[in-house]
Amino acid sequence: MTLLRGKKEVAGVEMRRRPLLRSREAALWIAPAALVILFIFGYSVITLLIQSFRYDGNWVGFDNFSIVITDPLFHIALKHNAILLITVPILVLIAFVLAITLFETRRGMRFFRSAVFLPYVLPIPVVAVIFGQIYQLHGALNVFLESIGLDSLAQDWLGDPKVALGTMSSVIIWKEVGFGVILMLAHIISLPNETYEAARIDGAGFWRTHISITRPAILNTIVFYGVIEAITMVSWVFNYVYVMSNGLGGPGNATMVSELYIYRSAFQDKAPELAATAAVFLFMATLLLMIAFFRIQRKSIAGTFNK
Amino acid sequence: MVRRYLSAFSAREVWEMKSKKVFVIGAFALALLLGACSSSSDKSTESTPTESAAAFPTEDLTLNISWWGEQEAPGATKWLEETIALYTKEHPNVTIKHVLQTTEGLVPAFEAAAAAQSGPDIQYFWGGIYAQQPGWDGNIVPVSDYIAEDELSHYINAKMEEGFQGKIWTAPWYVNPSFPLLVRKDILAANGLEVPTNWDQLMNVCDALSAKNITTIAGGVKDGWFGGWIYSILGAQSVQSQADVINAVVGNTKFTDPEHAGWWSKLEESKKHKCWNDDINSLELYQAQQRFVDGKAAMTITAGPDAPNFAKKAGGDEKVQIMAMPAWSDGPLAGKMGTTSQTLGITKWSKYPEVAADFLKFAHTSDRLNAWFAATGSMPADDRFDLTQVTSPSTKALFESAIQGAPYLENFIPAKLDTDAVFKNVQLVLKGTMTGPEAAADMQDQMERLRTSDRKLVDNFTAWAK
Numbered sequence: 001m002t003l004l005r006g007k008k009e010v011a012g013v014e015m016r017r018r019p020l021l022r023s024r025e026a027a028l029w030i031a032p033a034a035l036v037i038l039f040i041f042g043y044s045v046i047t048l049l050i051q052s053f054r055y056d057g058n059w060v061g062f063d064n065f066s067i068v069i070t071d072p073l074f075h076i077a078l079k080h081n082a083i084l085l086i087t088v089p090i091l092v093l094i095a096f097v098l099a100i101t102l103f104e105t106r107r108g109m110r111f112f113r114s115a116v117f118l119p120y121v122l123p124i125p126v127v128a129v130i131f132g133q134i135y136q137l138h139g140a141l142n143v144f145l146e147s148i149g150l151d152s153l154a155q156d157w158l159g160d161p162k163v164a165l166g167t168m169s170s171v172i173i174w175k176e177v178g179f180g181v182i183l184m185l186a187h188i189i190s191l192p193n194e195t196y197e198a199a200r201i202d203g204a205g206f207w208r209t210h211i212s213i214t215r216p217a218i219l220n221t222i223v224f225y226g227v228i229e230a231i232t233m234v235s236w237v238f239n240y241v242y243v244m245s246n247g248l249g250g251p252g253n254a255t256m257v258s259e260l261y262i263y264r265s266a267f268q269d270k271a272p273e274l275a276a277t278a279a280v281f282l283f284m285a286t287l288l289l290m291i292a293f294f295r296i297q298r299k300s301i302a303g304t305f306n307k
Numbered sequence: 308m309v310r311r312y313l314s315a316f317s318a319r320e321v322w323e324m325k326s327k328k329v330f331v332i333g334a335f336a337l338a339l340l341l342g343a344c345s346s347s348s349d350k351s352t353e354s355t356p357t358e359s360a361a362a363f364p365t366e367d368l369t370l371n372i373s374w375w376g377e378q379e380a381p382g383a384t385k386w387l388e389e390t391i392a393l394y395t396k397e398h399p400n401v402t403i404k405h406v407l408q409t410t411e412g413l414v415p416a417f418e419a420a421a422a423a424q425s426g427p428d429i430q431y432f433w434g435g436i437y438a439q440q441p442g443w444d445g446n447i448v449p450v451s452d453y454i455a456e457d458e459l460s461h462y463i464n465a466k467m468e469e470g471f472q473g474k475i476w477t478a479p480w481y482v483n484p485s486f487p488l489l490v491r492k493d494i495l496a497a498n499g500l501e502v503p504t505n506w507d508q509l510m511n512v513c514d515a516l517s518a519k520n521i522t523t524i525a526g527g528v529k530d531g532w533f534g535g536w537i538y539s540i541l542g543a544q545s546v547q548s549q550a551d552v553i554n555a556v557v558g559n560t561k562f563t564d565p566e567h568a569g570w571w572s573k574l575e576e577s578k579k580h581k582c583w584n585d586d587i588n589s590l591e592l593y594q595a596q597q598r599f600v601d602g603k604a605a606m607t608i609t610a611g612p613d614a615p616n617f618a619k620k621a622g623g624d625e626k627v628q629i630m631a632m633p634a635w636s637d638g639p640l641a642g643k644m645g646t647t648s649q650t651l652g653i654t655k656w657s658k659y660p661e662v663a664a665d666f667l668k669f670a671h672t673s674d675r676l677n678a679w680f681a682a683t684g685s686m687p688a689d690d691r692f693d694l695t696q697v698t699s700p701s702t703k704a705l706f707e708s709a710i711q712g713a714p715y716l717e718n719f720i721p722a723k724l725d726t727d728a729v730f731k732n733v734q735l736v737l738k739g740t741m742t743g744p745e746a747a748a749d750m751q752d753q754m755e756r757l758r759t760s761d762r763k764l765v766d767n768f769t770a771w772a773k
Contacts, residue, residue, distance in 0.1 A: 055762065056762075056763070067759065067760045071756070071760070072756075073727065135589070136586060136589040136590065137585060137586035137588075137589045138586055139589070156586065156588060156589055156738075157589070158529070158588075158589050159529065159586065159587075159588025159589035159734075159738065160588070160738060160740075161734075161735065161738065161740055162740075245529070246411060246529055246530035246531065246591065247411045247530075248529075248530070248531050248726070248730060248731070250529070250531065250730070250731060250734050251529075251588050251731075251734040251735065251738060252731050252732075252734055252735045252738075252740070252741075253731060263415075264726070266418070267414070267415035267418045267419065268414055268415065268418075268722065268723070268726065269722070269723040269726075269761075270418060270440065270444060270722075271760065271761065272422065274760065
């Protein structure tokens with residue numbers, strides 16, 4: 001009995017040691033790559049932090065933070081990022097609807113799939129320049145609206161501060177939706193066909209099938225896409241805004257976003273310390289989104305395995 | 308407290324946490340060390356800009372020029388390449404390369420070079436604050452350290468715009484009469500109108516032409532620049548000199564005071580009289596100007612160097628009149644053409660500032676001045692330029708007006724104020740979503756904020772004003 005217990009204890013210690021040894025071995029293998037990543041990423045983050053506490057080579061404590069956080073233009077930029085964030089559910093919904101529509105489209109699916117994905121692979125400056133022309137007051141969109149008798153809908157899409165941000169988001173949605181469609185479609189295609197057949201035999205219609213079967217089955221992908229797009233809206237819309245508003249974030253401050261604020265502070269206003277401070281805020285916001293993403297992903301993976 | 312917290316974990320987990328902590332601290336220390344190394348190397352590269360000019364180097368060397376200007380003075384590239392070829396023929400050990408920057412890219416490209424303390428030897432700057440700021444930031448050396456005072460005294464606007472505490476930061480290259488109003492006499496005559504000579508007459512022309520669905524003044528403010536032009540040609544009319552503007556910048560007066568705020572109301576008035584094209588907010592500056600050439604607008608405002616070309620394209624002196632913006636005020640600068648010179652500076656990190664300076668002087672030799680006019684049709688920034696070769700009366704008048712012109716106001720306010728208040732508010736006033744007084748109040752707010760965020764601004768502007 002004692003011997004048995006002893007053997008069990010030895011085995012227990014062995015079992016405890018093995019993962020420890022394994023994890024140490026793994027750490028050793030990962031270390032060179034981790035060090036390189038840490039150096040590249042960590043160095044820039046630390047430099048950014050140091051710069052945000054300095055002015056003209058001197059340590060100024062939280063002065064830069066105080067300036068940035070009380071700057072009404074920074075508030076406007078953050079507000080616009082938040083508004084763009086609200087468009088993420090719309091983007092996800094459109095991508096989902098298009099993905100299931102393409103899934104159900106038997107003929108010409110390859111063509112439609114390419115057509116939907118095409119905007120995503122176009123360079124942002126090209127897209128922004130083209131839409132900049134289309135959205136002019138006397139541009140193609142308004143000419144079209146007038147030609148079909150919808151003059152009242154014609155707007156100064158990029159010249160009117162009331163609608164400029166909405167116009168900008170429509171371009172972002174148009175460009176980004178293809179990525180979501182392809183992601184979701186790839187996942188839907190990989191789902192077992194039997195489930196759909198069973199649902200159809202049970203009399204489930206189009207929407208019922210996709211809301212009750214497809215949506216939960218590809219939830220991971222939907223969440224992944226949603227978080228990626230949320231990060232895009234917070235920290236990856238610079239190109240759109242820069243090209244479509246000629247680097248101003250106008251008209252007025254109607255399309256000012258935090259990235260443009262950082263760019264202008266660093267390269268136009270010659271205030272790298274304020275740019276670094278604003279970048280710290282943006283970095284923190286992106287980090288929060290990434291943490292949220294990993295948590296959601298972990299939960300949903302765990303949920304999948306539990307099922 | 309920490310111990311109690313740690314006791315909840317196994318020894319391995321505690322070890323792992325400690326390892327992580329040590330690793331993070333190590334990485335932080337490494338980064339600090341690297342940061343310290345980089346700043347010490349920065350210091351080691353500092354040079355004294357006031358060193359006297361050395362002898363002309365004989366070894367093979369390369370100069371890089373980062374510039375702008377083809378956009379407003381077409382033909383500038385041709386002239387620059389020709390000038391480089393002639394200069395390198397005289398100095399075979401010198402190679403000169405040049406990069407033409409975009410309008411939006413000019414300042415950021417230089418800022419990136421300044422941050423790296425590496426890049427062009429000769430850098431193009433717009434006049435005034437755009438040339439002062441790099442000097443204040445220590446990114447250029449005064450050209451007056453390398454070019455004699457009697458030579459620099461011929462460079463138009465050098466002292467007014469580029470002078471700072473007895474030094475001249477940059478060498479003016481060509482003059483920008485800023486900014487002429489181009490009027491199509493043929494369109495006005497076809498509608499029974501005459502060229503307006505004061506503000507009220509201009510408003511009457513706007514009323515008459517807009518009633519016939521004709522654009523009076525074509526402009527585009529989407530990219531902002533046109534806003535700065537409008538500020539300068541309207542705002543200058545109610546101040547006594549550039550000193551008034553600098554006073555408002557440093558806080559001695561306010562941008563809401565009548566001499567600084569009046570022009571905003573005039574801009575609003577012009578909007579109410581439908582003087583501008585209705586799509587002014589969705590067009591860029593150069594897109595809009597084309598409408599004047601195409602005969603779709605009776606007037607436009609152009610860059611001075613490009614004005615003769617525009618006039619030529621639209622039918623020459625017979626059909627086009629080049630003039631200053633009609634006066635709305637009786638101030639000393641009202642109705643007077645503004646003047647600014649686009650300039651070239653020598654960067655602090657240039658290894659051959661004396662060669663750069665020699666090239667700048669070469670660009671001001673008589674042959675090169677004449678070649679500039681021949682290539683671009685605009686005026687070189689040198690009072691030794693022989694005006695007799697200008698045959699067009701309107702071009703000649705334009706050049707003469709720029710030699711003793713009014714200060715170009717936009718060059719005497721901080722660039723950030725220009726972007727955050729002038730560019731922005733001109734867009735909003737012309738869209739009709741902001742009134743003149745609101746725009747002035749916002750400009751004052753922006754200025755007050757800027758005095759806080761740019762902690763050297765008041766000192767620099769005060770020193771500049773002396």
